[in-house]
Amino acid sequence: MTQDPALTVNAWRPARFMVIVAHPDDADFGPAATAARWVDEGSTGWLVCCTSGDAGADDWRQDALELAATREREQRAAADVVGYAGVSFLHQPDGALANDLALREQLVREIRTFRPDAVLCVDPETIFYSDGGVNHVDHRTAGIAAVDAVYPAARNALSFPWLARDGLEPHNVRRLYLFWSNRPTTAVDTSATLERKLGALRAHASQIRHPDQLEPRIRDWAREEGRLIDAEAAEAFRVIVIDEDESAEESEPEAAG
Numbered sequence: 001m002t003q004d005p006a007l008t009v010n011a012w013r014p015a016r017f018m019v020i021v022a023h024p025d026d027a028d029f030g031p032a033a034t035a036a037r038w039v040d041e042g043s044t045g046w047l048v049c050c051t052s053g054d055a056g057a058d059d060w061r062q063d064a065l066e067l068a069a070t071r072e073r074e075q076r077a078a079a080d081v082v083g084y085a086g087v088s089f090l091h092q093p094d095g096a097l098a099n100d101l102a103l104r105e106q107l108v109r110e111i112r113t114f115r116p117d118a119v120l121c122v123d124p125e126t127i128f129y130s131d132g133g134v135n136h137v138d139h140r141t142a143g144i145a146a147v148d149a150v151y152p153a154a155r156n157a158l159s160f161p162w163l164a165r166d167g168l169e170p171h172n173v174r175r176l177y178l179f180w181s182n183r184p185t186t187a188v189d190t191s192a193t194l195e196r197k198l199g200a201l202r203a204h205a206s207q208i209r210h211p212d213q214l215e216p217r218i219r220d221w222a223r224e225e226g227r228l229i230d231a232e233a234a235e236a237f238r239v240i241v242i243d244e245d246e247s248a249e250e251s252e253p254e255a256a257g
Helices: 031-040 064-082 101-115 137-150 161-165 195-200 209-229
Strands: 018-019 044-051 088-091 118-121 176-177 186-189 233-243
Touching: 018 137, 031 064, 031 186, 031 195, 031 233, 044 064, 044 137, 064 118, 064 186, 064 195, 064 233, 088 137, 101 118, 101 137, 101 161, 118 137, 161 176, 161 186, 176 195, 195 209, 209 233
Parallel strands: 018 044, 018 118, 044 088, 118 176
Antiparallel strands: 176 233, 186 233
């Protein structure tokens, strides 16, 4: 993706963060190197996959349940490489993900259980990438569902009140980090953790049959984004600040309201 050259170097790190994606492997193509860096620096991360990727096959004769089980195993192995504390699979339909109340309740339950300071998800406004290509509808749907779950549902006492009765009190997520965005505002230096991202991607053997052909492209993308902040490698994000705090470093971030 073509990036805005006026990116700041990200200087804020959440103590707890959650990555919400549509499919197994999305998080590893996305912010895996950032997640690995934050974990190395003391953060605790959790990964949520809305689907189990049961439609991710080239052969229509592939058994969908077997594929889902395979992809969940691959994602758990990849999550271990990155360093997540755990992975949740919501078992929504691959290729038919809907931003409805059922999915939002599942995501609010995940958020109120783990209580992250930041949520990382796909920028739902990215339909067409600025340098070509179409963003998968499930990616966009998972992104907007994550945003809607974060604000206002997870913090709203009267959203899914039965969750609070079960002990899951409202929780305020402080920031959104939107990846695969055409309008990034900041970038995380991932020079020290790019290899972990590549290792996580190798775990997805059912989807990435020729990792030796993919890895040069991943390195090129990381180098391109790194160049914008004078780093060897980076991952870029559009950051939305919901609740300000004294440790905020980014210049002129977007604010939710």
